[in-house]
Amino acid sequence: MEIFTAMKERKSIRAYLDKPVARRDIEAVLAAALLAPSAINLQPWEFVVCYGEEKERLVRRLLKARSERVVACGPGTDQPLPAKISRRATEALAVMEPHIAAPGLTFNQFIEAGSCAFYGAPVAIMVTIDKLFPAIRYLDVGLAVSYLLLAAHAKGLSACPIGLILAYRDDIAQALNIPEQKEILLGIALGYADESAPVNAFQIGRADLAEIATWYE
Numbered sequence: 001m002e003i004f005t006a007m008k009e010r011k012s013i014r015a016y017l018d019k020p021v022a023r024r025d026i027e028a029v030l031a032a033a034l035l036a037p038s039a040i041n042l043q044p045w046e047f048v049v050c051y052g053e054e055k056e057r058l059v060r061r062l063l064k065a066r067s068e069r070v071v072a073c074g075p076g077t078d079q080p081l082p083a084k085i086s087r088r089a090t091e092a093l094a095v096m097e098p099h100i101a102a103p104g105l106t107f108n109q110f111i112e113a114g115s116c117a118f119y120g121a122p123v124a125i126m127v128t129i130d131k132l133f134p135a136i137r138y139l140d141v142g143l144a145v146s147y148l149l150l151a152a153h154a155k156g157l158s159a160c161p162i163g164l165i166l167a168y169r170d171d172i173a174q175a176l177n178i179p180e181q182k183e184i185l186l187g188i189a190l191g192y193a194d195e196s197a198p199v200n201a202f203q204i205g206r207a208d209l210a211e212i213a214t215w216y217e
């Protein structure tokens with residue numbers, strides 16, 4: 001698949017078919033992630049992949065944690081966002097709202113519900129980094145995640161990054177034996193899209209280039 005086509009077509013998928021993903025396909029997607037550039041080629045990213053019986057076990061654990069404490073989704077900032085940024089979330093919700101099961105959900109509630117993709121997908125990938133790295137190296141990991149998402153799409157798979165799952169990071173670390181020394185940065189749901197699910201029936205737009213780029217020429 002042509003790279004620009006993959007970039008334009010890819011979108012977050014939040015409902016999956018009950019169809020396993022072959023290990024060689026998961027490996028191919030991870031192998032593409034490893035091709036991402038990183039500062040002095042440190043490749044600080046690490047992935048913990050969970051599927052099959054182990055995924056079911058993880059899901060049971062997470063659903064229990066979720067039933068005990070549902071968490072709110074937020075931008076992770078201490079200060080309120082500038083209006084032009086928060087407007088992007090509002091606009092995204094306006095696109096999503098006609099397609100989601102319970103109209104009237106706030107964006108936060110939708111994203112929380114969307115995080116169930118993590119529970120429904122056949123494969124869960126935890127993205128981690130050793131805590132010895134400074135936060136700036138998370139940038140390198142983000143690049144690898146981008147490669148992963150695009151490779152998944154090019155292979156006919158779908159994915160959704162799930163940040164909200166980090167509210168349950170202790171449960172995940174325990175269930176998957178992720179050592180204390182590793183920071184869990186993101187969960188990724190991976191599988192085959194359920195094209196008939198309303199929650200997958202939209203694509204979110206982006207801010208105009210003029211809004212995000214400053215030029216000197």
Ligand SMILES: Cc1cc2nc3c(=O)[nH]c(=O)nc-3n(C[C@H](O)[C@H](O)[C@H](O)COP(=O)(O)O)c2cc1C
Binds near residue numbers: 014
């Ligand atoms: C770091 C990160 C964390 C995310 N966390 C969640 C999440 O917890 N739940 C969810 O439904 N979507 C999550 N998403 C998906 C975003 O909502 C989605 O990428 C955004 O709305 C743009 O839509 P698109 O991916 O379909 O282009 C996350 C995306 C990123 C990059």
